[in-house]
Amino acid sequence: PIPLCALPPTTGINAEYMVSSGINAEYMGVHLDLALQDHNNPLVGGKAHVELPVSAIWKLIEGENQLMKTFVIALEKSTLGKLYDVKTVKADITYTAEKALEGIYNIAVDYTLIRGDGSEETATVVLQGKKSLEW
Numbered sequence: 001p002i003p004l005c006a007l008p009p010t011t012g013i014n015a016e017y018m019v020s021s022g023i024n025a026e027y028m029g030v031h032l033d034l035a036l037q038d039h040n041n042p043l044v045g046g047k048a049h050v051e052l053p054v055s056a057i058w059k060l061i062e063g064e065n066q067l068m069k070t071f072v073i074a075l076e077k078s079t080l081g082k083l084y085d086v087k088t089v090k091a092d093i094t095y096t097a098e099k100a101l102e103g104i105y106n107i108a109v110d111y112t113l114i115r116g117d118g119s120e121e122t123a124t125v126v127l128q129g130k131k132s133l134e135w
Contacts, residue, residue, distance in 0.1 A: 022034045022035035022036055022046070023036075028056070029053040029056050030050070030051070030052055030053065031049075031050065031051040032048065032049070032050050033048065033049040033050075034046060034047075034048045035047045035048075041098070043097045043098050043100055044096070044097075044098045045094075045095055045096035045097065045098065046094075046095060047092070047093065047094050047095075048091075048092070048093040048095075049090075049091070049092050049093075050089075050090070050091045050093065051088060051089070051090050051091075052088065052089040052090075052091075053087070053088055054086045054087060054088060054089055055086075055087040055088070055116075085115050085116050085117075086113045086114070086115060086116075087114050087115060087116050088113075088114040089111060089112070089113055089114070090111065090112045090114065091109055091110065091111040091112075092109070092110045092111075093107065093108070093109050093110075094107075094108045095107040095108070100129070103129045103130075103131055104129050104130065104131070105127070105128070105129045106126075106127075106128050106129075107126070107127040107128075108124065108125070108126045108127075109124065109125045109126075109127075110122070110123075110124050111123060111124075111125070
């Protein structure tokens with residue numbers, strides 16, 4: 001695998017790679033901190049912190065396109081309108097996947113949705129593969 005820091009500067013990603021602390025990158029407001037247990041084998045496990053500025057995505061979608069503005073207005077009025085109110089998503093991800101190809105892995109995601117009024121909603125999602133895959 002190619003480390004994020006190895007991407008050419010033309011990608012627009014401002015990435016800083018430090019062996020001791022992992023990867024720190026920011027691109028278009030998306031922030032990523034990644035700490036790997038073993039830099040030579042990222043599947044061994046690691047932790048990541050991600051911050052996504054969802055409100056910026058909504059602004060891009062709306063843009064000047066009248067059709068998209070109509071879509072966003074309809075979205076606000078629907079049940080999905082709660083998603084439109086999310087301004088930022090922050091997630092802390094911990095994983096071990098050294099045996100992922102065998103079907104054994106563990107991924108835990110603690111996330112926070114930050115709404116426009118400053119209120120927060122938090123939850124945890126855990127994905128586990130416990131059985132070896134038989135081919």
